[in-house]
Amino acid sequence: MATTFNVPAAVVVGEGALAELPAQVRRLGAQRVLLVTDRFFATNGLAARVVGLLTEAGIASDVFDEVQPDPTDVTVRAGVARYRAVGADLLVALGGGSPIDAAKAIAMLATNAEPLSQYMGYHKVARPGAPLIAIPTTAGTGSEVTKVSVITDTGRDVKMMMLDVHLLPTVAIVDYELSMSMPRDLTAHVGVDTLTHGIEAYVSRKATPMTDPLALSCIRLVATHLPTACAEPGNREARAGMSLAAVHGGMAFANSSVCLVHGMSRPIGALFHVPHGLSNAVLLPAVTRFSLPGAPTRYAAIARAMGFATDGHSDASAGAGLVAGLVSLNETLGVPRLGACRGMDRARFDALVQKMAQDALASGSPANNPVVPTAEEIVRLYHEAW
Ligand code: NAD
Helix, strand or coil, X not given: CCCCCCCCCEEEECCCHHHHHHHHHHHXXXXXXXXXXXXXXXHHCHHHHHHHHHHHCCCEEEEEEXXXXXXXXXXXXXXXXXXXXXXXXXXXXXXXXXXXXXXHHHHHHXXXXXXXXXXXXXXXXXXXXXXXXXXXXXXXXXXXXXXXXXXXXXXXXXXXXXXXXXXXCCEEEECHHHHCCCCHHHHHHHHHHHHHHHHHHHHCCCCCCCXXXXXXXXXXXXXXXXXXXXXXXXXXXXXXXXXXXXXXXXXXXXXXXXXXXXXXXXXXXXXXXXXXXXXXXXXXXXXXXXXXXXXXXXXXXXXXXXXXXXXXXXXXXXXXHHHHHHHXXXXXXXXXXXXXXXXXXXXXXXXXXXXXXXXXXXXXXHHHCCCCCCXXXXXXXXXXXX
16 A cells, blocks of 8 residues: 655754754744744743854844643634734744744745634645744754644643644754753653653554664664663764754654544643643553554564563563653653652542543544554553553
């Protein structure tokens, strides 16, 4: 069966890549940029540095810095209004997955009708959006290279996953130096998000020969570099390795899919505001154990890629080694149990867990899992992770 592989028209990767921004803006023929970012970068000097690069090159710009973690439809609407009010013709997203996802939705709504909720799901966007250059500061969601945007629908308390080629950034500029300021916990949590992209892209029912090598590369890079990036924040080789892992993981999962971990993770983010990478990390071992029987050979290959098993191990023993290895990686990284994550509350969790299972199934991601779960099994997995 033929499959399609979508990535940005240009992916600029490496030390100093940020300096390429003005040339990329010019190449796209834009006159006025709206920089979409969050309060942290508006105050720590990085947004000002980006504006300075554009100004030096004679490119006008304005800043929209209202994006919060897990961005909402309300923020996106405000961003669209700003984009129109300043007369911009190109967006630059600067930040982690939240500013990048918000900018994707703003770019899309610049040329497509509201409301945003009609685009939840797969391939629902009619027209290409405004041009977008994505500059990640985490390593990461991979959003800089994906055709996915995740925005919270505040009316329904649902994290909407939208996947469409018209959400793909035109250009990604991946400069690992921008990720070096990440604190340890953020490094760990977004790093496990990256790992989950590689693992889920590889075991997905939608995996392809184009995505498999990228997924395995992502997994290997995380196994090699994540513990060092956490232990030594100034280690450039580890930071560069994790930035590349995020790009490879993003290219892999956006053209294959994510599966049950992401399906279950989004309701935790929408309802309890646990950071996305952390909610993936707490679920990964339990969901892997549950899913092993559906793809034993693929999980064994992952175990070998991560150094948790060798060619001498049977697939069954490599799979068990993978689960044990993921539990121990979480311990090394200081990832708590779900119940110990800030924002979790037992009574609310018990009241909402059935809705969470239904929302997870409705997202479509669990249908790509090697073992497709029922709602009851999802509830059991939430309890196991608690
Ligand atoms: P984020 O963008 O939500 O940022 C989290 C916090 O970290 C913010 O306070 C931010 O200011 C701070 N931060 C970011 N970079 C930093 C740096 N270099 N130094 C110091 N602080 C920094 O975090 P994220 O995990 O990158 O993104 C999460 C969002 O991305 C979620 O909404 C998730 O659903 C979404 N996501 C999208 C995709 C996709 O393909 N579109 C994939 C995975 C996740």
